[in-house]
Structures are given as C-alpha cells and as structure tokens.
Amino acid sequence: MTTTETPPDAPPQRTARTGPPEVPDWRRKLRPYLLSVPAVAIIIGILYPFAIGAIYTVLNYAAVNPNPRFVGLANFESVLTDTKFWGSVGVTLLFAVAATALETVIGVIIALLLNRSSLIGRIFEKVLILPLMIAPVIAGVIWKLMFNPQFGVLNHIFGLGATFDWLSRQNALLSMILVDIWIFTPFVAILVLAGIRSLPKEPFEASDVDGANWFYMFRRLMLPMIWPYILVAVIFRFMDNLKVFDHIYVLTAGGPGVATRTLQIGAFEDSITNMDYSRGSTYMLILWIIVFITARYLVGVLGKAQARAAGTEG
Template sequence: MEDRFPMAQLTEPPVAPERHTPTQPPAPRRTLLDRLDRYDRYILPAPALIVVVAMLAFPVGYTVYLSFHEWSGGLRPPEFLGLDNFTRSLSDEQFWASIWRTFYFVTLSVGLQVILGVGAALLFHQRFPGRGMARTFFMFPMIATPAAVALVWKMMFDPTIGVFNYLVQAIGGPTLLWTSDAKLVIPALAIVDTWMWAPLVMLIVLAGLAALPPEPFEAAKVDGAGPIRTFVSITLPLLRPVILVAVLFRLIDAIKTFDIIKVITDGGPGTSSETLNLYAFKQGLSYLHFGYGSMLLVWLTLLVFAVAIVFTRLRARSEQG
C-alpha cells in the first residue's frame, strides 16, 4: 500500500555563492636605489665630508705626533721625547707671555668690534636715505685681503709719513710711535682687526634685529619708554643670544690672528706683539724646532676649544633664561 504521504526528500542546505574578493596587485619590489633614498641626507654629503675630514685629520694628527718628538727637518727621523715638550712649555716664560698678549689683543679687539658692530647694526636698522650704499661701504673691509690691508695700515702707522700722526699733530698732539712703542703696538693692531671685522658683527646683529618680534617695542612705545630704556630693557636682552654668537665667532678667529701681526710688526718691537700663534710659527719655521712648535699649536687648539665650550654654554643658558 502506497504511502499517502510520501517521504520528504532530504535536500542539502543551499550553498552560498562564493564571493570573489578583488586580488591586490603585488607590491613592487624595492630596488637598491629606492632603499638608498631613505639615507640620501647622509649619502649625498658623505664624499665632501670624507674629503674635509681627511684634509683635517692628517695635519692635526701629524701636529699631535710631532708634539711628542723633536725634529729639525732633513732626512733625520723625529726623535721621541715623550712629554718633554709639554713640560718645557710649562716652564717657558715666553710661552706664558705670548698667552697674555693673545688675551690682551683678543679682549681689546673683540670688545671694540662688538661695540662698533652693535652700534652700526642699530644705525643701519633705521630707515634713512642712502642706507643701502652706506651699509655696503661699511662692509668693504671685511672682503679685503688681510695681508694687503696690513701693508696699508703699516704705512698709515708710520711715524714720519703716516696719516695718523698727521691727524694727531694737527690737533696739537705728540708724535706717536704706533707700532714701535711696546705700550701702543697691541692697541694699534686691535684697531686694524676692529676695522676689518666689525662689519661681520654688524651683519650678525642686523639679522638678529630683523627677526625680533615687534610686539614688545610697540608696548614700550605705548608705555612711553625712551630709546635708551627700550634698548636696555628690550632690545639688548632679546639680542643677547645673537651677540654671543657674534662674540664666539670673533673670539675664535681673533685667537688665531696671524697675518696682520706678521706683516705689520712681526711680533715686535722685541716680542711686545708676539702672540701665541706667532710664537709657535717662529719656533717651528724660523728656529726649526718643529716638535716644540707643534706643542704650542696644540696649546692654541686647546685654547680655542675652551673658549668655544664656554661661550656655547653661555649661549645655551641665555636661551633658557
């Protein structure tokens, strides 16, 4: 007997259609050039940096090497002395005298340059007719050749035909032996260095003045502050980091000053203008004491580093304050 109700057909549940997700294109392979692009800031200046380091490493390293030896040139190899040159320098009165002359010259010249440079920057920051031309003329000494400048100033300091004695005598003053007087020779050299490099201080301070915010000056003007009060209370504190940078640049360069002293006085009269740089030059190349001269140059390098470290920390403190 047939079933009145046929058995239900067992069917599988419907299968959902497969979803085909779009396939991502394969990532392009990174070539060697693509990988080097990440380090281009280091790779591009590397050749120039290597050349500069190589050019500096050999003379500095050879100078330090010779400072432990004694050598007078020729085919004879340098003789190792250990720390003899170091102990000799500590007991050398002329060495300490040359350091004193270096500090005297640097303090006087950089002090004058900062005063004149800041004053010129304040002047040229104002608007007046012919400002651009005057600023250009003020910068001329900075681009002149130091040896040529020294020759011109040497003639100007001449006690018989020099223009300075002519001006002094015109106002009833005595004849001055500018570069032949032990008391006047360092100030005379500082005048030459100031004439050459005060424009550099002016440019640095002028850039700092252009970057100062105008709001404090407007507030000072509203409060009725005068020019001197504004300069002391606002301009000078804001310019302190910039002035310290200018002082640092000039200190490092003034310590190494050689050309104008060599041309104008050659360390004279006697040794009255013989700075550490010139004393090292004479010991090494005039007296052929290359080892001791190298030790003096090591002292000069340490002096420059010490000044740079001190003023870098002063500038960091001024920015934090």
C-alpha cells in the same frame, strides 16, 4: 557591438608610465654614501694634519734632527717653563679680550644706528662691508703704510709729527687692536643688525603706546632678544682673535721685541724660522686646547641665552 575579453591566462598588459623612471635599488642604497663623501674628505683633511701635529709633540723632530725619537712630555715641559711662551699667552689673551670687547660694543652701536631708516644709513650699510672684502694681509699692508712715521697719513691727520711711532714697543699692541677693529667690526654690526630686524614689532609698539622711552625699550626688550646674536658674534670674534696671525705678522712680525708676539707667531717662529717642528706643534696644541675649552664654555653660555630668549629656560 562586440567587446573583446582578455583571456584569464594572458600576461598583464603594460601601461604607459607617467612618472619618472624607478631608481634601481643599488643606486638608492649607494646615494647616502656618495652624499657623505665630501664631509668625510673634509674630516680626513682636518684630522690627518691634526694627528700628525699631535704626534710631533712627543717627538724631537727638527731640521737638525731628521730622525726623531720619542721624548714624551719633554716638549711641553720646555714650552711651559719658557717665559716667552707665557708672554705670548698674555699678549694673545689681552689682544683677544680687548679687540672682541671693543668690536662688540662698536658693532652693536653701529647696528642700532643703521636700524633707523635713512638715506645716509642705507648708504653706510653698503659701505660697511668693504673692510670685510679686503684680505687681512692686504689690510695689514695698507695700515703699515698709514702707520709710517715719516709719510704715513695718520700722523698728518692727527698732527702727531714724524716722531710718533704707531708700531713702537709701547704702541704696537694698541695699533694691532685698532686694525682688527677696523677689519672685523662690520661683521659684528651686520650680524647684530640682522638680529634686530628679525625682532617682532608688537612689543615695541605696545611699549611706545605706554610711553616708554628708547633706552627702556632697548634695555628691557631689545637687548634680551638680541643677546643670542651678540653672543654668536662674540664667539666667532673671540675664537678668531685667539689664533690671529696674518695682519699682526705683516705689521710687526711679533715685535718690537715680544710686544705683539702671539701664540700663533710663537708657533711660526719655532716651526718655520727655527725649524723646530716638535716645539712649534706643541705651541699649536696648547693653543688648540685653550680655544677648545673657551669655545665649549661660550657655546654653553649661548645655549642658555637662546633658551632664555625663547622663554624655555628650565
């Protein structure tokens, strides 16, 4: 039996490739840049309008003045010395604090009830998400019909008669809070319920064996562990409530008078209704500063709560 030997100066023989084809170097180097294109586009789409709005705050740009000039901090002085602005700040903060607090408390209670396995609980868990599936504008239209003194269903249900006006000057803000609770409490409940169901069962089983009651286990075990989830819900809802616009504008457009005039509605009135773009941009920049400072503080609180729940707090 004879064998053929390959001459030493012969070129290497090609072997069949079994893996995927090798990616060229230029494609490998280009890939990170291609993957970052969507993020860069989003950043540009956010920063460009923000920069334009910030520039408008130092100009006197309006429909009656299409050729604006630099005015420095005159717009801030005009806004900060306006009593309607400070009224809007008060309405915004009162709405945000009250709506967020009530949504958090009710959402936690609903989450605790849904955590108990039952047929009614499973059905209600599916129904709970329905308000989140309705656009806030549509929800505002629905509730405006329900609030109507003459043919609204709420007055008939509670026997209030045709004289009670839910959207009057005295009741409008409370009605706004009620609508916001109806729309967004399911968000808090679902988030907290997910946190409850992710908790380990061993500490609760051990406490149950030791004879601890439900309230003790909730206060000493469950609440500290789900506190980060509650804070996440609070951060999302409080930030959103600070810049609420849609359903409030549909229901009252900031009225009656200035009873529900939030900062967002004030900015809308100046920018769109009065076509004073610089003053409206000033409203929005001040609102952004408020939201940014509040978010930074709440995120810091959330970080401490997460460290405490994980047992790594220094």
